[in-house]
Amino acid sequence: MRLLNRVAIVGVVAVVSGLTALRSAHAASAVASSEPHLAIRTGLKCSACHVNRSGGGGRSDYGSMYAQTQLPMRAYPTRSRALTEYLAIGWDVRTVASGYVSDRSPQTALELDEANMYLEARLIDRLLALYVDETLGPGRADTREAFALMQLPGSGGYVKAGKFLLPYGLRLQDDAEYVRQQTGFTYDTPDIGVEFGFEPGPLSWFVSVTNGTAGAAEGNDGKQVTSSAALVFRQFRLGGSASRNEGDGAARRDVFGGFGGVRIGRLSLLGEVDRIEERPPVGPVLKQDAVYVAGDLLLAKGVNAKATYGYFDRSRAIPEDERVRWRFGLELFPVGFLRAAMFYTVDQWIPQATTDPDRISLEFHLHF
Amino acid sequence: MRSFASAMIAVMVIATVALGCPAGDGTGLDEFGNPDGSGTGSDSVTLSGHVQPIFNQNCALSGCHAGTSPAQGMSLAAGSAYASIVNVPSAEAPALRRVRPFQPDSSYLVHKVQGTQANVGGSGARMPLGGNPLSATEIARIRTWITLGAKNN
Numbered sequence: 001m002r003l004l005n006r007v008a009i010v011g012v013v014a015v016v017s018g019l020t021a022l023r024s025a026h027a028a029s030a031v032a033s034s035e036p037h038l039a040i041r042t043g044l045k046c047s048a049c050h051v052n053r054s055g056g057g058g059r060s061d062y063g064s065m066y067a068q069t070q071l072p073m074r075a076y077p078t079r080s081r082a083l084t085e086y087l088a089i090g091w092d093v094r095t096v097a098s099g100y101v102s103d104r105s106p107q108t109a110l111e112l113d114e115a116n117m118y119l120e121a122r123l124i125d126r127l128l129a130l131y132v133d134e135t136l137g138p139g140r141a142d143t144r145e146a147f148a149l150m151q152l153p154g155s156g157g158y159v160k161a162g163k164f165l166l167p168y169g170l171r172l173q174d175d176a177e178y179v180r181q182q183t184g185f186t187y188d189t190p191d192i193g194v195e196f197g198f199e200p201g202p203l204s205w206f207v208s209v210t211n212g213t214a215g216a217a218e219g220n221d222g223k224q225v226t227s228s229a230a231l232v233f234r235q236f237r238l239g240g241s242a243s244r245n246e247g248d249g250a251a252r253r254d255v256f257g258g259f260g261g262v263r264i265g266r267l268s269l270l271g272e273v274d275r276i277e278e279r280p281p282v283g284p285v286l287k288q289d290a291v292y293v294a295g296d297l298l299l300a301k302g303v304n305a306k307a308t309y310g311y312f313d314r315s316r317a318i319p320e321d322e323r324v325r326w327r328f329g330l331e332l333f334p335v336g337f338l339r340a341a342m343f344y345t346v347d348q349w350i351p352q353a354t355t356d357p358d359r360i361s362l363e364f365h366l367h368f
Numbered sequence: 369m370r371s372f373a374s375a376m377i378a379v380m381v382i383a384t385v386a387l388g389c390p391a392g393d394g395t396g397l398d399e400f401g402n403p404d405g406s407g408t409g410s411d412s413v414t415l416s417g418h419v420q421p422i423f424n425q426n427c428a429l430s431g432c433h434a435g436t437s438p439a440q441g442m443s444l445a446a447g448s449a450y451a452s453i454v455n456v457p458s459a460e461a462p463a464l465r466r467v468r469p470f471q472p473d474s475s476y477l478v479h480k481v482q483g484t485q486a487n488v489g490g491s492g493a494r495m496p497l498g499g500n501p502l503s504a505t506e507i508a509r510i511r512t513w514i515t516l517g518a519k520n521n
Contacts, residue, residue: 182517184470213488214474215463247473253515267374269381278515282508286515293385295378305375309382311389314401314516320392321401350394350401 036170037268037296037306040261043234045204046171051120053158053197054167054206054228056187057133057145058090058118064368068336073302076336081368086125090118093366102357112138113363114187127151144190160195160208163215167195167206167228168241170259170272170292178290178312178325179272183255185243189214191224204239205229212245222246236262241274251281257290266298289313302333306343324348339365400521413512414521420446422506426496442466450520453477461490469518472511481507 036055039046046055049063059067061081068078082088093115099108115137121130133145147162165171168185175186193210205227212224223246230239242256257274276288291311299305310325329343341363347355398404400414413419423444428434433444433452440459442452453466458476468474479485481502483494494501502510513519 182470189471212473214468214471245473251511264377265374267378269378271385278512280508280512280515282504283512286512291385291389293382295382297375297378307378307382309386311385318397318401318403320395321397322389322392323401324386324389324391326386348391350392350397352394352397352399353401354399 035173035296036261037270037294039232040237040263040270041268041296041298043232043263045199045232047199047204051118051129051131051149052133052145052164053149053160053199054165054195054204055171056165057116058120058131059368061088064090067367071302072333072335072338073300074335078336079368086122088120088122090120090368091366092116092368095364096361097364098359098361100357100359114138116144127153144187147195155198156200157196157198160197161193163190163192164195164208165190166208166210166224166226166243167197168226168243168255169228169257169274170270172292174308174327176325177292177308178310178323179257179274179292182288182290182312183243183257183274183276184214184253185226185255191215193223202231202233203229204232212247222252230259234263236260247281249281250279252279253277254279268296268298270294270296284317287316289316304331304333305329306331321350337366337368339363339367341365413509413516415450415513415519416446416521418509419513420449422502422510423449426499426502432497454518454520458490460485460492461488464488464490467514467518470515472514475514475518478507478511478514481510 039049047053049059049066050056051058051060059081064081065078069075081090094113095111096113097108097110115135117134117136119132119134123129127150129149131145131147131149132143135142135144143163145162145164147160147164149158149160151158165187166185166189168183169179172180175181175188180186191210191212191214193208195206195208197206199205207227208225210224210226212222224243226241226243228239228241230237238260240256240258243254245253247253254277255274257272259270259272261268261270271293272291274290276290278286289312292308294306294308297305306327306329308327312323314321314323326346326348327343329341331339331341333339343361343363345359345361349355394401396404402414424446428443428445428449433439433442438444443449444452454469456466458464458466461476464474464476466475466477472478476485476488476490479488479490480495483501485492485494496502
Protein backbone atom coordinates (compact mmCIF):
# COMPACT_ATOMS: atom_id res chain seq x y z
CA MET A 1 0.00 0.00 0.00
CA ARG A 2 1.46 3.34 -0.94
CA LEU A 3 1.35 6.59 0.86
CA LEU A 4 -1.82 8.19 -0.47
CA ASN A 5 -3.92 5.20 0.48
CA ARG A 6 -2.32 5.18 3.89
CA VAL A 7 -2.89 8.87 4.37
CA ALA A 8 -6.54 8.47 3.42
CA ILE A 9 -7.02 5.83 6.09
CA VAL A 10 -5.13 7.85 8.62
CA GLY A 11 -7.13 10.94 7.77
CA VAL A 12 -10.45 9.19 8.32
CA VAL A 13 -9.30 7.79 11.65
CA ALA A 14 -7.88 11.11 12.74
CA VAL A 15 -11.06 12.99 11.87
CA VAL A 16 -13.27 10.45 13.62
CA SER A 17 -11.00 10.47 16.64
CA GLY A 18 -10.88 14.22 16.69
CA LEU A 19 -14.64 14.73 16.39
CA THR A 20 -15.31 12.16 19.07
CA ALA A 21 -12.88 13.72 21.45
CA LEU A 22 -13.75 17.33 20.71
CA ARG A 23 -17.24 16.80 22.07
CA SER A 24 -15.81 16.28 25.52
CA ALA A 25 -12.81 18.47 25.23
CA HIS A 26 -11.88 20.69 28.12
CA ALA A 27 -9.46 23.56 28.22
CA ALA A 28 -5.93 22.30 28.51
CA SER A 29 -3.44 23.55 31.02
CA ALA A 30 -1.15 26.00 29.31
CA VAL A 31 2.46 25.15 28.63
CA ALA A 32 4.96 26.74 26.29
CA SER A 33 8.40 26.05 24.96
CA SER A 34 10.07 26.00 21.56
CA GLU A 35 8.11 23.04 20.17
CA PRO A 36 5.16 23.18 17.76
CA HIS A 37 3.07 20.93 19.97
CA LEU A 38 3.02 23.70 22.55
CA ALA A 39 1.65 26.14 20.01
CA ILE A 40 -1.09 23.62 19.30
CA ARG A 41 -1.74 23.11 22.98
CA THR A 42 -2.08 26.83 23.58
CA GLY A 43 -3.82 27.63 20.31
CA LEU A 44 -1.33 30.38 19.55
CA LYS A 45 0.62 31.26 16.43
CA CYS A 46 4.38 30.76 16.45
CA SER A 47 4.81 34.54 16.41
CA ALA A 48 3.16 34.83 19.81
CA CYS A 49 6.18 33.34 21.53
CA HIS A 50 9.11 33.80 19.12
CA VAL A 51 10.86 36.84 17.70
CA ASN A 52 11.21 34.99 14.44
CA ARG A 53 7.60 35.16 13.34
CA SER A 54 7.68 31.74 11.69
CA GLY A 55 8.90 30.12 14.91
CA GLY A 56 11.99 28.75 16.59
CA GLY A 57 14.93 30.47 18.21
CA GLY A 58 14.66 33.39 20.59
CA ARG A 59 11.48 33.98 22.53
CA SER A 60 9.45 37.13 22.61
CA ASP A 61 8.69 38.92 25.88
CA TYR A 62 5.43 37.02 26.03
CA GLY A 63 7.09 33.70 25.22
CA SER A 64 9.77 34.22 27.83
CA MET A 65 7.32 35.11 30.58
CA TYR A 66 5.03 32.32 29.56
CA ALA A 67 7.85 29.80 29.79
CA GLN A 68 8.78 31.03 33.24
CA THR A 69 5.31 31.11 34.74
CA GLN A 70 3.18 28.53 32.94
CA LEU A 71 5.69 25.95 31.87
CA PRO A 72 7.35 24.72 35.09
CA MET A 73 6.01 22.70 37.97
CA ARG A 74 6.96 25.53 40.27
CA ALA A 75 7.30 29.18 39.30
CA TYR A 76 9.76 31.55 40.88
CA PRO A 77 10.03 35.32 40.49
CA THR A 78 10.47 36.04 36.80
CA ARG A 79 13.42 37.56 34.99
CA SER A 80 12.96 39.96 32.14
CA ARG A 81 14.89 39.25 28.97
CA ALA A 82 15.11 42.99 28.31
CA LEU A 83 18.50 44.41 29.21
CA THR A 84 17.42 47.93 28.32
CA GLU A 85 14.34 49.54 26.89
CA TYR A 86 15.24 48.34 23.43
CA LEU A 87 17.74 45.50 23.88
CA ALA A 88 16.79 41.94 24.86
CA ILE A 89 18.65 38.65 25.07
CA GLY A 90 17.88 34.97 25.27
CA TRP A 91 19.55 31.61 24.97
CA ASP A 92 19.20 27.86 24.55
CA VAL A 93 21.86 25.51 25.89
CA ARG A 94 21.18 21.84 25.38
CA THR A 95 23.38 18.95 26.48
CA VAL A 96 22.61 15.34 25.64
CA ALA A 97 23.86 12.10 27.14
CA SER A 98 23.07 9.10 24.96
CA GLY A 99 23.83 5.43 24.80
CA TYR A 100 23.01 2.58 22.45
CA VAL A 101 20.96 -0.35 23.64
CA SER A 102 22.91 -3.16 22.04
CA ASP A 103 24.82 -6.35 22.69
CA ARG A 104 27.72 -4.86 20.79
CA SER A 105 30.41 -2.78 22.43
CA PRO A 106 28.69 -0.11 24.49
CA GLN A 107 28.73 3.28 22.88
CA THR A 108 27.86 6.25 25.00
CA ALA A 109 28.36 9.94 24.41
CA LEU A 110 28.06 13.23 26.22
CA GLU A 111 27.51 16.04 23.78
CA LEU A 112 26.78 19.71 23.67
CA ASP A 113 23.87 19.61 21.30
CA GLU A 114 23.15 23.29 21.11
CA ALA A 115 24.43 26.55 22.58
CA ASN A 116 22.68 29.50 20.99
CA MET A 117 22.39 33.07 22.13
CA TYR A 118 19.78 35.52 20.88
CA LEU A 119 19.93 39.28 20.70
CA GLU A 120 17.01 41.48 19.75
CA ALA A 121 17.35 45.21 19.28
CA ARG A 122 14.02 46.97 18.96
CA LEU A 123 15.20 50.03 17.12
CA ILE A 124 11.72 51.47 16.64
CA ASP A 125 9.09 49.91 18.85
CA ARG A 126 6.63 47.72 16.93
CA LEU A 127 8.18 48.80 13.65
CA LEU A 128 11.82 47.93 13.18
CA ALA A 129 13.98 45.38 14.94
CA LEU A 130 17.32 43.66 14.49
CA TYR A 131 17.60 40.03 15.51
CA VAL A 132 20.68 37.83 15.77
CA ASP A 133 20.75 34.11 16.62
CA GLU A 134 24.35 33.14 17.19
CA THR A 135 25.41 29.53 17.52
CA LEU A 136 28.23 29.37 20.06
CA GLY A 137 28.64 25.62 19.86
CA PRO A 138 29.16 22.81 19.22
CA GLY A 139 32.04 23.49 16.89
CA ARG A 140 32.99 26.95 15.83
CA ALA A 141 30.71 29.94 16.32
CA ASP A 142 28.32 30.62 13.49
CA THR A 143 25.44 32.95 12.82
CA ARG A 144 22.29 30.94 12.45
CA GLU A 145 20.01 33.89 11.89
CA ALA A 146 20.65 37.59 11.46
CA PHE A 147 17.92 39.73 10.00
CA ALA A 148 16.15 43.05 10.06
CA LEU A 149 12.45 42.77 10.77
CA MET A 150 10.18 45.55 9.67
CA GLN A 151 6.56 45.29 10.65
CA LEU A 152 3.94 46.82 8.41
CA PRO A 153 1.68 48.92 10.66
CA GLY A 154 -1.99 48.04 10.61
CA SER A 155 -1.65 45.06 8.31
CA GLY A 156 -0.28 42.38 10.59
CA GLY A 157 2.43 41.88 8.01
CA TYR A 158 6.18 42.19 8.04
CA VAL A 159 9.26 42.10 5.86
CA LYS A 160 12.37 40.26 6.98
CA ALA A 161 15.74 40.54 5.25
CA GLY A 162 18.99 38.78 6.04
CA LYS A 163 19.78 35.21 7.05
CA PHE A 164 16.96 33.18 8.51
CA LEU A 165 15.34 29.77 8.82
CA LEU A 166 13.07 29.07 5.89
CA PRO A 167 9.33 28.97 6.54
CA TYR A 168 8.43 25.37 5.84
CA GLY A 169 6.27 22.89 7.77
CA LEU A 170 6.49 22.25 11.48
CA ARG A 171 9.65 23.71 12.95
CA LEU A 172 10.39 20.71 15.17
CA GLN A 173 13.34 20.92 17.51
CA ASP A 174 14.46 17.44 16.50
CA ASP A 175 16.26 17.89 13.18
CA ALA A 176 16.67 14.13 12.85
CA GLU A 177 12.99 13.68 12.05
CA TYR A 178 12.53 12.79 8.39
CA VAL A 179 10.21 15.72 7.70
CA ARG A 180 13.11 17.95 8.77
CA GLN A 181 16.24 16.13 7.67
CA GLN A 182 15.00 14.80 4.36
CA THR A 183 13.14 17.90 3.26
CA GLY A 184 16.26 19.92 4.00
CA PHE A 185 14.59 22.45 6.31
CA THR A 186 16.56 22.16 9.53
CA TYR A 187 18.26 24.44 12.04
CA ASP A 188 21.46 23.81 10.05
CA THR A 189 20.06 25.20 6.81
CA PRO A 190 19.16 28.86 7.21
CA ASP A 191 19.46 30.83 4.00
CA ILE A 192 20.02 34.39 2.90
CA GLY A 193 17.22 36.40 1.32
CA VAL A 194 13.99 38.17 2.07
CA GLU A 195 10.75 36.98 3.65
CA PHE A 196 7.28 38.47 3.66
CA GLY A 197 4.69 37.53 6.23
CA PHE A 198 1.01 38.24 6.66
CA GLU A 199 -0.89 37.24 9.78
CA PRO A 200 -4.40 38.67 9.67
CA GLY A 201 -6.95 36.89 11.86
CA PRO A 202 -6.36 33.16 12.00
CA LEU A 203 -4.07 33.15 8.95
CA SER A 204 -0.31 32.88 9.03
CA TRP A 205 1.27 33.14 5.59
CA PHE A 206 4.97 33.38 4.92
CA VAL A 207 6.84 33.64 1.61
CA SER A 208 10.60 33.76 1.27
CA VAL A 209 12.97 34.17 -1.65
CA THR A 210 16.51 33.07 -0.90
CA ASN A 211 19.70 31.96 -2.61
CA GLY A 212 18.87 28.30 -2.19
CA THR A 213 22.35 27.49 -0.93
CA ALA A 214 21.60 26.89 2.76
CA GLY A 215 23.41 30.04 3.76
CA ALA A 216 26.48 29.54 1.59
CA ALA A 217 27.49 31.75 -1.31
CA GLU A 218 25.26 31.72 -4.37
CA GLY A 219 26.24 29.00 -6.81
CA ASN A 220 23.86 29.63 -9.69
CA ASP A 221 21.23 31.98 -11.02
CA GLY A 222 18.41 29.95 -9.52
CA LYS A 223 16.64 30.97 -6.37
CA GLN A 224 14.69 29.13 -3.72
CA VAL A 225 11.09 30.17 -3.13
CA THR A 226 9.51 28.81 0.02
CA SER A 227 6.06 29.42 1.36
CA SER A 228 3.98 28.20 4.24
CA ALA A 229 0.41 29.06 5.13
CA ALA A 230 -1.69 27.93 8.05
CA LEU A 231 -5.05 28.62 9.57
CA VAL A 232 -4.68 28.69 13.34
CA PHE A 233 -7.65 28.23 15.61
CA ARG A 234 -7.84 27.59 19.32
CA GLN A 235 -8.52 23.87 19.01
CA PHE A 236 -6.76 23.04 15.77
CA ARG A 237 -4.66 24.28 12.88
CA LEU A 238 -4.18 23.21 9.30
CA GLY A 239 -1.57 24.33 6.83
CA GLY A 240 0.50 23.63 3.79
CA SER A 241 4.02 24.38 2.61
CA ALA A 242 5.85 24.35 -0.68
CA SER A 243 9.37 25.09 -1.85
CA ARG A 244 11.16 25.18 -5.18
CA ASN A 245 14.94 25.43 -5.33
CA GLU A 246 16.29 25.92 -8.83
CA GLY A 247 19.72 24.50 -9.58
CA ASP A 248 21.90 24.45 -12.63
CA GLY A 249 20.09 23.93 -15.90
CA ALA A 250 17.08 21.71 -15.52
CA ALA A 251 18.03 20.67 -12.02
CA ARG A 252 15.65 21.62 -9.26
CA ARG A 253 14.32 20.42 -5.95
CA ASP A 254 10.62 20.67 -5.13
CA VAL A 255 9.23 19.97 -1.69
CA PHE A 256 5.60 20.31 -0.76
CA GLY A 257 3.25 19.00 1.87
CA GLY A 258 0.70 19.62 4.54
CA PHE A 259 0.72 19.82 8.30
CA GLY A 260 -1.75 20.23 11.09
CA GLY A 261 -2.56 19.71 14.70
CA VAL A 262 -5.47 19.33 17.05
CA ARG A 263 -5.86 19.80 20.77
CA ILE A 264 -8.02 17.29 22.60
CA GLY A 265 -8.09 18.08 26.28
CA ARG A 266 -4.60 17.46 27.60
CA LEU A 267 -3.53 15.83 24.37
CA SER A 268 -1.91 17.58 21.41
CA LEU A 269 -1.75 15.68 18.14
CA LEU A 270 0.24 17.01 15.22
CA GLY A 271 1.49 15.71 11.93
CA GLU A 272 3.12 16.55 8.65
CA VAL A 273 3.27 14.83 5.26
CA ASP A 274 5.80 15.87 2.62
CA ARG A 275 6.68 14.95 -0.95
CA ILE A 276 10.24 15.57 -2.10
CA GLU A 277 11.03 15.64 -5.83
CA GLU A 278 14.67 15.89 -6.79
CA ARG A 279 15.34 16.58 -10.46
CA PRO A 280 19.01 16.07 -11.29
CA PRO A 281 20.48 17.68 -14.44
CA VAL A 282 20.26 14.29 -16.09
CA GLY A 283 18.45 11.12 -15.21
CA PRO A 284 15.11 10.31 -13.66
CA VAL A 285 13.33 12.29 -10.99
CA LEU A 286 13.76 10.98 -7.48
CA LYS A 287 10.47 11.09 -5.57
CA GLN A 288 10.40 10.62 -1.81
CA ASP A 289 7.80 10.86 0.95
CA ALA A 290 8.25 11.82 4.59
CA VAL A 291 5.66 11.62 7.35
CA TYR A 292 5.61 12.71 10.97
CA VAL A 293 2.97 12.12 13.61
CA ALA A 294 3.31 13.00 17.28
CA GLY A 295 1.23 12.93 20.40
CA ASP A 296 2.02 15.01 23.47
CA LEU A 297 0.12 14.37 26.67
CA LEU A 298 0.27 16.85 29.53
CA LEU A 299 0.30 14.51 32.53
CA ALA A 300 0.57 17.33 35.07
CA LYS A 301 1.88 20.84 35.08
CA GLY A 302 5.50 20.61 34.01
CA VAL A 303 5.27 16.94 32.97
CA ASN A 304 4.79 16.02 29.31
CA ALA A 305 4.76 12.55 27.76
CA LYS A 306 5.68 12.38 24.09
CA ALA A 307 5.45 9.72 21.38
CA THR A 308 6.53 10.36 17.79
CA TYR A 309 6.49 8.36 14.60
CA GLY A 310 8.50 9.17 11.50
CA TYR A 311 8.30 7.52 8.10
CA PHE A 312 10.48 7.95 5.06
CA ASP A 313 10.04 6.38 1.64
CA ARG A 314 13.53 6.74 0.14
CA SER A 315 12.25 6.28 -3.37
CA ARG A 316 8.71 5.80 -4.54
CA ALA A 317 10.11 3.85 -7.45
CA ILE A 318 11.54 1.20 -5.14
CA PRO A 319 9.12 -0.91 -3.10
CA GLU A 320 9.87 -2.04 0.45
CA ASP A 321 12.66 0.45 1.11
CA GLU A 322 10.75 2.53 3.67
CA ARG A 323 12.34 3.58 6.92
CA VAL A 324 10.62 4.23 10.26
CA ARG A 325 11.71 6.08 13.39
CA TRP A 326 9.95 5.91 16.75
CA ARG A 327 10.56 8.09 19.74
CA PHE A 328 9.05 7.86 23.21
CA GLY A 329 9.88 10.07 26.12
CA LEU A 330 9.09 12.18 29.10
CA GLU A 331 9.81 15.88 29.50
CA LEU A 332 10.04 17.57 32.87
CA PHE A 333 10.02 21.30 33.56
CA PRO A 334 10.81 21.45 37.29
CA VAL A 335 11.50 25.19 37.42
CA GLY A 336 11.64 28.02 34.94
CA PHE A 337 14.53 28.05 32.46
CA LEU A 338 15.04 24.29 32.79
CA ARG A 339 13.84 21.30 30.81
CA ALA A 340 14.99 17.75 31.45
CA ALA A 341 13.94 14.96 29.13
CA MET A 342 14.48 11.27 28.54
CA PHE A 343 13.83 9.61 25.18
CA TYR A 344 13.98 6.12 23.75
CA THR A 345 14.57 6.12 20.00
CA VAL A 346 14.04 3.20 17.64
CA ASP A 347 15.23 3.12 14.03
CA GLN A 348 13.58 0.48 11.81
CA TRP A 349 14.67 -0.31 8.30
CA ILE A 350 15.07 -3.28 5.99
CA PRO A 351 16.43 -6.38 7.77
CA GLN A 352 19.57 -6.66 5.64
CA ALA A 353 20.68 -3.08 6.40
CA THR A 354 22.80 -1.98 9.30
CA THR A 355 20.85 0.57 11.31
CA ASP A 356 21.60 2.35 14.53
CA PRO A 357 20.68 0.27 17.58
CA ASP A 358 17.96 1.58 19.85
CA ARG A 359 19.14 4.59 21.75
CA ILE A 360 18.41 6.13 25.14
CA SER A 361 19.09 9.81 25.52
CA LEU A 362 18.93 12.24 28.41
CA GLU A 363 18.59 15.91 27.64
CA PHE A 364 19.34 18.83 29.90
CA HIS A 365 18.09 22.06 28.40
CA LEU A 366 18.51 25.57 29.77
CA HIS A 367 16.36 28.15 28.03
CA PHE A 368 15.52 31.80 28.45
CA MET B 369 -9.59 9.52 33.50
CA ARG B 370 -9.35 12.30 30.92
CA SER B 371 -5.60 11.70 30.69
CA PHE B 372 -6.19 8.02 30.08
CA ALA B 373 -8.73 8.76 27.36
CA SER B 374 -6.34 11.24 25.75
CA ALA B 375 -3.51 8.72 25.89
CA MET B 376 -5.73 6.13 24.21
CA ILE B 377 -6.56 8.58 21.43
CA ALA B 378 -2.88 9.29 20.89
CA VAL B 379 -2.03 5.60 20.82
CA MET B 380 -4.86 4.90 18.39
CA VAL B 381 -3.91 7.65 15.96
CA ILE B 382 -0.18 6.98 15.98
CA ALA B 383 -0.65 3.23 15.83
CA THR B 384 -3.02 3.61 12.88
CA VAL B 385 -0.47 5.63 10.97
CA ALA B 386 2.29 3.22 11.89
CA LEU B 387 0.29 0.18 10.81
CA GLY B 388 -0.44 1.85 7.52
CA CYS B 389 3.16 2.89 6.96
CA PRO B 390 5.53 0.22 8.30
CA ALA B 391 9.22 -0.09 7.53
CA GLY B 392 9.98 -1.89 4.28
CA ASP B 393 10.69 -5.62 4.36
CA GLY B 394 13.66 -5.19 2.01
CA THR B 395 12.49 -7.67 -0.62
CA GLY B 396 14.74 -7.43 -3.66
CA LEU B 397 17.03 -4.86 -2.06
CA ASP B 398 20.68 -4.96 -1.04
CA GLU B 399 22.00 -3.93 2.37
CA PHE B 400 21.94 -0.28 1.33
CA GLY B 401 18.31 -0.37 0.33
CA ASN B 402 19.03 -0.34 -3.39
CA PRO B 403 17.54 -2.87 -5.80
CA ASP B 404 19.72 -5.95 -6.18
CA GLY B 405 21.86 -5.65 -9.27
CA SER B 406 21.06 -2.01 -9.81
CA GLY B 407 23.76 0.43 -10.57
CA THR B 408 22.89 3.65 -12.19
CA GLY B 409 19.45 4.85 -11.19
CA SER B 410 19.38 8.24 -9.54
CA ASP B 411 17.68 6.71 -6.55
CA SER B 412 20.37 4.14 -5.93
CA VAL B 413 23.60 6.07 -5.83
CA THR B 414 25.97 5.07 -3.05
CA LEU B 415 29.41 6.24 -2.03
CA SER B 416 31.07 2.86 -2.38
CA GLY B 417 29.24 1.71 -5.46
CA HIS B 418 29.09 4.85 -7.56
CA VAL B 419 31.02 7.82 -6.21
CA GLN B 420 34.18 6.18 -4.91
CA PRO B 421 34.98 4.69 -8.34
CA ILE B 422 34.90 8.22 -9.75
CA PHE B 423 37.28 9.37 -7.02
CA ASN B 424 39.53 6.35 -7.57
CA GLN B 425 39.85 6.99 -11.28
CA ASN B 426 40.21 10.76 -11.21
CA CYS B 427 41.16 12.07 -7.78
CA ALA B 428 42.67 9.51 -5.40
CA LEU B 429 45.94 9.38 -7.29
CA SER B 430 49.48 9.59 -6.05
CA GLY B 431 50.44 13.23 -5.57
CA CYS B 432 46.80 14.30 -5.61
CA HIS B 433 44.10 13.41 -3.12
CA ALA B 434 45.66 10.23 -1.79
CA GLY B 435 48.60 9.06 0.25
CA THR B 436 50.02 10.39 3.50
CA SER B 437 49.98 14.01 2.42
CA PRO B 438 46.95 14.56 0.20
CA ALA B 439 46.33 17.96 -1.40
CA GLN B 440 44.40 20.30 0.92
CA GLY B 441 44.56 17.53 3.51
CA MET B 442 41.69 15.92 1.66
CA SER B 443 42.09 12.25 0.94
CA LEU B 444 39.60 10.81 -1.49
CA ALA B 445 40.94 7.29 -1.20
CA ALA B 446 38.52 4.50 -0.34
CA GLY B 447 37.99 4.35 3.40
CA SER B 448 38.99 7.93 4.08
CA ALA B 449 37.01 9.97 1.56
CA TYR B 450 33.87 10.23 3.65
CA ALA B 451 35.64 11.64 6.70
CA SER B 452 37.58 14.04 4.51
CA ILE B 453 34.66 15.66 2.77
CA VAL B 454 31.27 15.27 4.43
CA ASN B 455 30.49 18.27 6.63
CA VAL B 456 34.14 19.35 6.51
CA PRO B 457 34.68 23.07 5.84
CA SER B 458 36.39 23.83 2.57
CA ALA B 459 39.86 25.33 2.79
CA GLU B 460 39.38 27.46 -0.31
CA ALA B 461 35.87 28.65 0.50
CA PRO B 462 35.43 28.39 4.28
CA ALA B 463 31.78 29.42 4.09
CA LEU B 464 31.08 26.17 2.27
CA ARG B 465 31.48 22.61 3.33
CA ARG B 466 33.19 20.24 0.95
CA VAL B 467 30.05 18.15 0.95
CA ARG B 468 26.87 19.30 2.61
CA PRO B 469 24.38 16.42 2.80
CA PHE B 470 21.23 16.99 0.76
CA GLN B 471 22.62 20.25 -0.66
CA PRO B 472 24.75 19.74 -3.78
CA ASP B 473 24.67 23.44 -4.63
CA SER B 474 26.14 24.19 -1.21
CA SER B 475 28.87 21.58 -1.57
CA TYR B 476 32.22 22.99 -2.64
CA LEU B 477 33.35 19.68 -4.09
CA VAL B 478 30.55 19.92 -6.63
CA HIS B 479 31.61 23.41 -7.66
CA LYS B 480 35.22 22.30 -8.03
CA VAL B 481 34.33 19.53 -10.43
CA GLN B 482 31.80 21.71 -12.25
CA GLY B 483 34.32 24.54 -12.58
CA THR B 484 31.97 26.98 -10.82
CA GLN B 485 34.12 27.45 -7.73
CA ALA B 486 34.78 31.14 -8.43
CA ASN B 487 31.04 31.81 -8.30
CA VAL B 488 30.85 30.72 -4.69
CA GLY B 489 33.89 32.51 -3.31
CA GLY B 490 36.31 29.71 -4.06
CA SER B 491 39.59 29.67 -5.92
CA GLY B 492 41.98 27.45 -7.81
CA ALA B 493 41.50 25.35 -10.89
CA ARG B 494 38.70 23.08 -11.93
CA MET B 495 39.22 19.50 -10.83
CA PRO B 496 40.59 17.03 -11.79
CA LEU B 497 43.69 19.19 -12.05
CA GLY B 498 45.33 18.70 -15.41
CA GLY B 499 42.87 16.01 -16.41
CA ASN B 500 39.70 15.88 -18.40
CA PRO B 501 36.68 17.32 -16.59
CA LEU B 502 34.30 14.76 -15.20
CA SER B 503 31.48 13.86 -17.53
CA ALA B 504 28.00 15.24 -16.95
CA THR B 505 26.91 11.78 -15.86
CA GLU B 506 29.70 11.52 -13.29
CA ILE B 507 28.93 14.95 -11.90
CA ALA B 508 25.24 14.09 -11.77
CA ARG B 509 26.10 10.93 -9.88
CA ILE B 510 28.03 12.87 -7.26
CA ARG B 511 25.25 15.42 -6.98
CA THR B 512 22.66 12.70 -6.55
CA TRP B 513 24.71 10.99 -3.85
CA ILE B 514 24.81 14.29 -1.98
CA THR B 515 21.12 14.87 -2.59
CA LEU B 516 20.40 11.48 -1.07
CA GLY B 517 22.15 12.57 2.08
CA ALA B 518 25.82 11.89 1.31
CA LYS B 519 25.64 8.69 3.29
CA ASN B 520 28.67 6.58 4.15
CA ASN B 521 27.19 3.67 2.25
